[in-house]
Amino acid sequence: MSTKAKILARLEVPQREEEAEVWQQSRWLNRDNVPLPPSRRLWGTWSYVGFWCATGINISGWTGGSSLLSLGLSVREAMAVAVIGQCLVAGACVLTGLFGAEWHVGFPLWNRTTWGMKASFFPLLNRIALSFTWSATQAWFGGQVLKTLLGSIFPSIYRKFILISLQADNIDMHNPFPASTAMDGSDFLCFCLFLIISLPLLYIPPEHFRIPFLVTAMISTVACVSLFIWSLARGHGPGPLVGSDAMKLVGVEKARGSALAWAMFYGISSQMGQICAGILNNSDYTRFAVHPRAQIMSQVFVIPIQGVLTCLIGIICTSVAAQYYPDEGLLWQPYSLLTAVQNNGGAGARAGVFFASLAFLFAQFGINIAGNAVSGGIDLASLFPKYINIRRGAYFTTLMALPMCPWALVSGATVYISVMSGYATFLAPMTGLMVFDYMFVRKRQVKLSNLYDCSPASIYYYYKGVNYRAAVAWVCGVAPCFPGFLASVSTVKVSLGATHVYYLCWPLGFTISGVVFVVLSKIWPPAGLGEIDEYDYFGTFGEPDGPSHSDLTKAAGIIESSSGKDPIDDVHTVPVSV
Structure with a gap:
C-alpha cells in the first residue's frame, strides 16, 4: 500500500466492526446518512417544541424583529409583518418536514430524488455554504454575549486586555483591527472563545439533543420575558418607538401608501429569509421524529407564537432603551442593550446582566450547535461519506466561522435584512422544487434503496445523474428576483419594478420553481413514479x-x-x- 493510500485509509471514518464491510460497499452511504432505525428516532412533540423555541428565542430572532423598524414601519405594522411572516414560516416548515418524518432521511437524500444523484451536489454545496455563513453569524452573536457576561464580572474587558497577565490591569488594550471592521480585540477574543467552548459540545449525537433543547428553551424564554417585563416597568409603557416620534428615532422616513405596502412585503420576505436555510433542511431534524405527527403540531403552533413574541420583545426593549439611553443610539442587539444597562447601572445591574447574558449564551450554543454546525455536518457527511461523519462535519463547520468574517454581516440593521433576504433568492426555488416534487409529482412515495445507487438502474439517476427539469425550474425561480438581489448587495441600479419583485423573493421563487417543475414533469414524466x-x-x-x-x-x-x-x-x- 502506498503512503498516500495509507494516509487516506487512516482518514476514513471509523465504523463499528459489524457494519464496516457494509459502508465500504458504496461511496454514497454511511451510518449517518442511511434511513434512521427506530432506535435513533427519539424526538417527540415536546422535543420539537424545545427545538423551535431554542432556535427562535435568541439574538437573531430578537434582532430580526427590531430591524423591521428600519424599513419605515411602525411598531403595529412591524408586528403585522411578523405575524404573517411567521405563519408562512410555520407552513413552509411543516411541508419541508414531511419527507424526513415519513422516510427518516434528511435534506441531502431528499435532494437526490429531485435533482438526481450527481446534480444533488449543487443544492448540497449551497446549503453547506449557508451552514458556514449562519454558523459564523451565530458564533459572532455568541461571542458578543460572552463578552457581556465576562464584562459583568470583569468590567475592564471593555477597555483592557485583562487576559495577558494580572500586572496588565492598568495597560490599555491596543486594538489591532481597523475601524472599518467595527470590532476591537475583546470582540475577536470572545468570538474565538465561543468557538473553542463549542467544540466539546459537538460530540453529542443529534438524536440526544431533545433534553438540552428543552432546557435551553426554558432558560431563554424566562430571560426574554424578564427583560420584556423589566423594560415595560422601567419605561412605564412601551417607549418612544411606539409613539409619533418613532421614525425620527429610527432615522428613516415613515413609509406610506404603496411604499408602505412594498416595505411590508419586504419585511415578510426578510422574516422568511432569516430562516430560509432552516426551512430548506428541516428534514435533517424531522427524520428523528418518533412518529410523523410529532413534528407537525409543534411547528404549526410554536413557530408563530415564539417568532411573534420574540419580535415584540425585541422591539419594545429597543424602544425603552432609546428612552433611557438616548446617547447610545438604537440598541438593536440584546447584548448592546445589556452593555448599556451595565454601563449606566450599579452592582445590581451587573448581576442582572450576568444572568441575562448567561441565558442568551445558552441559547446561542443551542441554535449554533444544532441548527448550524450539525446541519453542516449532516450535509458534509453525505458529500464525503467515506471520510466525514456528522461529528467531523460539525467540527469543520464550526472552525469555518473564523474565515467567514461574520462581523461584516451584522454591521447594521439594514445590512442584516439585505443579507437574510438575499439568501431566499436562491434557496426558496430549491425549497419549492423539493416540496412540489414530493407532494404532487411523487405523491410522497420514495424508493429508499435507489437513493444510494448512482447508476442508470436507479430511478433517481435521470440523465447521467442530472434531472434537467430541476435545473430549468430553479433558474426560472431565481431569474425574476436576481436583478433586485444584485442591486441590494452592490451599486448596480435596477428598475423599481425589479426591486419590488425582489421584495417577494421567497414566496415568488418557491411558487414559480415548484409550478414549473410540476409542469415539466407532466410533459416529460420521470421514471419510477410511485415506486417504493x-x-x-x-x-x-x-x-x-x-x-x-x-x-x-x-x-x-x-x-x-x-x-x-x-x-x-x-x-x-x-x-x-x-
Whole structure:
C-alpha cells in the first residue's frame, strides 16, 4: 500500500466492526446518512417544541424583529409583518418536514430524488455554504454575549486586555483591527472563545439533543420575558418607538401608501429569509421524529407564537432603551442593550446582566450547535461519506466561522435584512422544487434503496445523474428576483419594478420553481413514479433495535449489483410500510 493510500485509509471514518464491510460497499452511504432505525428516532412533540423555541428565542430572532423598524414601519405594522411572516414560516416548515418524518432521511437524500444523484451536489454545496455563513453569524452573536457576561464580572474587558497577565490591569488594550471592521480585540477574543467552548459540545449525537433543547428553551424564554417585563416597568409603557416620534428615532422616513405596502412585503420576505436555510433542511431534524405527527403540531403552533413574541420583545426593549439611553443610539442587539444597562447601572445591574447574558449564551450554543454546525455536518457527511461523519462535519463547520468574517454581516440593521433576504433568492426555488416534487409529482412515495445507487438502474439517476427539469425550474425561480438581489448587495441600479419583485423573493421563487417543475414533469414524466422498495432493507420501519447486519448487507448488495457486482446474499428482510 502506498503512503498516500495509507494516509487516506487512516482518514476514513471509523465504523463499528459489524457494519464496516457494509459502508465500504458504496461511496454514497454511511451510518449517518442511511434511513434512521427506530432506535435513533427519539424526538417527540415536546422535543420539537424545545427545538423551535431554542432556535427562535435568541439574538437573531430578537434582532430580526427590531430591524423591521428600519424599513419605515411602525411598531403595529412591524408586528403585522411578523405575524404573517411567521405563519408562512410555520407552513413552509411543516411541508419541508414531511419527507424526513415519513422516510427518516434528511435534506441531502431528499435532494437526490429531485435533482438526481450527481446534480444533488449543487443544492448540497449551497446549503453547506449557508451552514458556514449562519454558523459564523451565530458564533459572532455568541461571542458578543460572552463578552457581556465576562464584562459583568470583569468590567475592564471593555477597555483592557485583562487576559495577558494580572500586572496588565492598568495597560490599555491596543486594538489591532481597523475601524472599518467595527470590532476591537475583546470582540475577536470572545468570538474565538465561543468557538473553542463549542467544540466539546459537538460530540453529542443529534438524536440526544431533545433534553438540552428543552432546557435551553426554558432558560431563554424566562430571560426574554424578564427583560420584556423589566423594560415595560422601567419605561412605564412601551417607549418612544411606539409613539409619533418613532421614525425620527429610527432615522428613516415613515413609509406610506404603496411604499408602505412594498416595505411590508419586504419585511415578510426578510422574516422568511432569516430562516430560509432552516426551512430548506428541516428534514435533517424531522427524520428523528418518533412518529410523523410529532413534528407537525409543534411547528404549526410554536413557530408563530415564539417568532411573534420574540419580535415584540425585541422591539419594545429597543424602544425603552432609546428612552433611557438616548446617547447610545438604537440598541438593536440584546447584548448592546445589556452593555448599556451595565454601563449606566450599579452592582445590581451587573448581576442582572450576568444572568441575562448567561441565558442568551445558552441559547446561542443551542441554535449554533444544532441548527448550524450539525446541519453542516449532516450535509458534509453525505458529500464525503467515506471520510466525514456528522461529528467531523460539525467540527469543520464550526472552525469555518473564523474565515467567514461574520462581523461584516451584522454591521447594521439594514445590512442584516439585505443579507437574510438575499439568501431566499436562491434557496426558496430549491425549497419549492423539493416540496412540489414530493407532494404532487411523487405523491410522497420514495424508493429508499435507489437513493444510494448512482447508476442508470436507479430511478433517481435521470440523465447521467442530472434531472434537467430541476435545473430549468430553479433558474426560472431565481431569474425574476436576481436583478433586485444584485442591486441590494452592490451599486448596480435596477428598475423599481425589479426591486419590488425582489421584495417577494421567497414566496415568488418557491411558487414559480415548484409550478414549473410540476409542469415539466407532466410533459416529460420521470421514471419510477410511485415506486417504493419491496423490502425494508435498512430496518427503517422494522424492529426497534434497528437494522440487522444482514439487512444492511443486503441493502449494500442491492446497490452494488446495479453496477455489475454480485449482490451479497441475505435472507432477512421485512416489507416496507409507511
